[in-house]
Amino acid sequence: MVTVHHRYATVQGRQIFYREAGPVDAPHVVLLHGFPTSSFMFRDLIPALAERFHVIAPDHLGFGFSDAPGTGEFTYTFDALAELTAGLLDQLAVTRYALYVQDYGAPIGWRLAVNHPGAVTAIITQNGNGYDDGFVESFWQTVRAYQREQTPRTEGNIRSALTLDGIKWQYVSGVPDETAVSPDTWHHDHAQISRPGNDEVQLALFRDYATNPRQYPALHAYFREQRPPLLAVWGEGDPIFGPEGAKAFARDLPDAEIHLLDGGHFxxxxALDEVAPLIEDFLGRTLTA
Incomplete structure (x- = not known):
């Protein structure tokens, strides 16, 4: 049995929660979660990987069990979240690592890769976009309207993503069998983002997401220059990031391994039984201790 440790570190004066498992002298794998969840989304994947790898899965500031200062105390941007993640890895003396990115974890991970190109040994992207392709318009039109103009109407529309039903929708849309998804997931996430003041944190990040596509040209140049091994494992029923987002990685990384699986955003x-062996095989072939 693998022991998963639940730890805290102080980074830039903020408490960052992270899950850690596996031998510290093994190749490092950093798991970066998306909205509206936390490292909780990796609770079953971590033990599957930790037999062979040293796994670290932080909660981003404002999520999960990490600190969640109000927007009056901290300016929430994806740049800032990436800096905190880099600070945590520095504290843990993790200088080379594979990345697993999903949803919000992708723009955070892309900043780490572009800013520290020699650090990233391999990339797994699970419904984490790095191209303009794959943005499902029916979802993103609401986000973009709010980014353009913050009015009672646009804010009211985007706030639906913070409701229990809105979070449940992310979990069950596009999955082959809704009864296979535990309600623990959306209830857990909803409780965390419903803490006093956290709604403003999430609204700030919705606005700042507009900065992420602007980073894509630098990311694509990084792909072409550094040629990192990349595995895309993608729920093809995702109503937020569609399959074209997965296929696009082959544009700059012709050797990218792309698997479209029957599943959704999470x-x-x-599909853990399908995803975990793909990741273990990929990392086993691409990483060295």
Whole structure:
């Protein structure tokens, strides 16, 4: 049995929670979660990987069990979240690592890769976009309207993503069998983002997401220059990031390994038995201790 440790570190004066497992002298794998969840989304994947790898899965500031200062105390941007993640890895003396990115974890991970190109040994992207392709318009039109103009109407529309039903929708849309997804997931996430003041944190990040596509040209140049091994494991029923987002990685990384699987945005909830072996095989072939 693998022991998963639940730890805290102080980074830039903020408490960052992270899960850690596996031998510290093994190749490092950093798991970066998306909205509206936390490292909780990796609760079953971590033990599967930790037999062979040293796994670290932080909660981003404002999420999960990490500190969640109000927007009056901290300016929430993806640049800032990436800096905190880099600070945590520095504290843990993790200088070379593979990245697993999903949803919000992707723009955070892309900043780490572009800013520290020699650090990233391999990339796994699970419904984490790095191209303009794959943005499902029916979802993103609401986000973009709010980014353009913050009015009672646009804010009211985007706040639906913070409701229990809105979070449940992310978990069950596009999955082959809704009954295979535990309600623990959306209730856990909803409780965390419903803490006093956290709604403003999430609204700030919705606005700042507009900065992420602007980073894509630098990311694509990084792909072409550094040629990192990349595995895309993608829930093809995702109503937020569609399959074209996965296929696009082959544009700059012709050797990218792309798997479209029957599942949704949170693929690990219904397809862990398919995803974990793909990741273990990929990392086993691409990483060295």
């Amino acid at each position: 693929l690990l909830e219904t």
